[in-house]
Amino acid sequence: MTWPMLFGVLSLMTFQLVDSAFIGQLGRDPLAALGFTLPMQQLIIGLQVGLGIATTAIISRTLGEGDLLRAERLGGLVVIIGAAMVLVLCLGLWSFQSLIMTLLGAEDSLLPLIRSYWMPWLLSAWTGAMLYFGYSVCRSHGDTKLPGYLMVATSLLNLALDPLFIFVFGWGLPGAAWATVTSFALGCLLIFPKLFRAQWLRFDITQLALAKAVRQLGGIMAPAMVSQLMPPASAMAATAIVAGFGSAAVAAWGLGTRLEFFSIVVVLALTMSMPPMIGRLLGEGNIEQIRRLIRIAVRFVVALHLVIGLLWALTSGLASELFSSDKAVSDVLGSYLVMVPLSYSGLGVCILMVSVCNALGMAMRGLLVSTLRLFACFLPFLWVGAQLGGINGLMAGALIGNLLAGGMAYLFYRRGVRLLVARR
Numbered sequence: 001m002t003w004p005m006l007f008g009v010l011s012l013m014t015f016q017l018v019d020s021a022f023i024g025q026l027g028r029d030p031l032a033a034l035g036f037t038l039p040m041q042q043l044i045i046g047l048q049v050g051l052g053i054a055t056t057a058i059i060s061r062t063l064g065e066g067d068l069l070r071a072e073r074l075g076g077l078v079v080i081i082g083a084a085m086v087l088v089l090c091l092g093l094w095s096f097q098s099l100i101m102t103l104l105g106a107e108d109s110l111l112p113l114i115r116s117y118w119m120p121w122l123l124s125a126w127t128g129a130m131l132y133f134g135y136s137v138c139r140s141h142g143d144t145k146l147p148g149y150l151m152v153a154t155s156l157l158n159l160a161l162d163p164l165f166i167f168v169f170g171w172g173l174p175g176a177a178w179a180t181v182t183s184f185a186l187g188c189l190l191i192f193p194k195l196f197r198a199q200w201l202r203f204d205i206t207q208l209a210l211a212k213a214v215r216q217l218g219g220i221m222a223p224a225m226v227s228q229l230m231p232p233a234s235a236m237a238a239t240a241i242v243a244g245f246g247s248a249a250v251a252a253w254g255l256g257t258r259l260e261f262f263s264i265v266v267v268l269a270l271t272m273s274m275p276p277m278i279g280r281l282l283g284e285g286n287i288e289q290i291r292r293l294i295r296i297a298v299r300f301v302v303a304l305h306l307v308i309g310l311l312w313a314l315t316s317g318l319a320s321e322l323f324s325s326d327k328a329v330s331d332v333l334g335s336y337l338v339m340v341p342l343s344y345s346g347l348g349v350c351i352l353m354v355s356v357c358n359a360l361g362m363a364m365r366g367l368l369v370s371t372l373r374l375f376a377c378f379l380p381f382l383w384v385g386a387q388l389g390g391i392n393g394l395m396a397g398a399l400i401g402n403l404l405a406g407g408m409a410y411l412f413y414r415r416g417v418r419l420l421v422a423r424r
Helices: 002-024 028-064 068-095 097-103 108-140 145-168 173-197 210-243 247-263 265-284 287-314 316-323 327-359 363-423
Strands: none
Touching: 002 028, 002 145, 002 173, 002 247, 002 265, 002 316, 028 068, 028 108, 028 173, 028 210, 028 247, 028 265, 028 327, 068 097, 068 108, 068 210, 097 108, 108 145, 108 173, 108 265, 145 173, 210 247, 210 327, 210 363, 247 265, 247 287, 247 316, 247 327, 265 287, 265 327, 287 316, 287 327, 287 363, 316 327, 327 363
């Protein structure tokens, strides 16, 4: 179940990196404008992933109970709720964009460029959310191949359209967003007919015990969503700290964030494939097998990301020049790549433990882990590092904060499992 999601998520991260490289060729200002939108992007993704977690948990559990018709209607309910929530969020971001950019510390000269980008970017965010909800319904039915294949296909299409829309048509930064809108919209046109043909989706939701279904969704969705919304809230604060060092630092931080997403792609795939496995084992009462599964995953994540961190450190000079032609940006990015990726093992363990806690029915514990990672580990060390050592101190603070967060998350998971066993 992990392999299709791994290649799918990897393709998404690859197109985002190449997208950043194309935008980087337009100069510092477009790259900085992109960097200021990343916290908003994480906010939207956090909302849709929180709902996706609830979708997978509830529909798979309903299928296990043998109620296929209710599972189909729950799929329809998820799509309707998700479409409405993301639309309201996107409209809110559009309405308050100037205030948001001012609070994040954007320079006045960047505001016109950001405004020209936000309309197509928000449209791409809503279209991408709809596609993600379709993926979530597929995964809840045990199908990871279709989402994986579609992620690859839409990413390749996006890569093909990027240079056409950005350079050939001369649309610049907004062209990157229109390329994403086009590829995601075509993905939706492929996945939703498939869901109807497979009888995994229907919209006669009035036949549900609607209040009960919404409460069931909310019981998992609310803490999971708040947990997913913690990173964008933290990203906004981090961007505000970084903005104190100028637009070059913001541009480099935005690139570093995209490289981070790319580097932890295996963890992201595991967070999609492991919860259904854990849920089945939990239903069987096989706690020891869950422990073995998670031990294997944690060891693998730590070893893999130590290797990835060393590779980024060794290739920092070449990579920083590849992703930006601006000397100031590439210098800051080089410093980022030497230090921050060495902490990806701690970050990966923390992300995995939040997903595991949600799968074990300990959503509030997952929320606590996510909150402590960001607001007790990452941001405080980021700020202290910036005060003591400037931009390099900020990078060192990110390194220390992520490593502490990984150790804290694993301890919280182990204590949670002991309590789970005791209750049984």
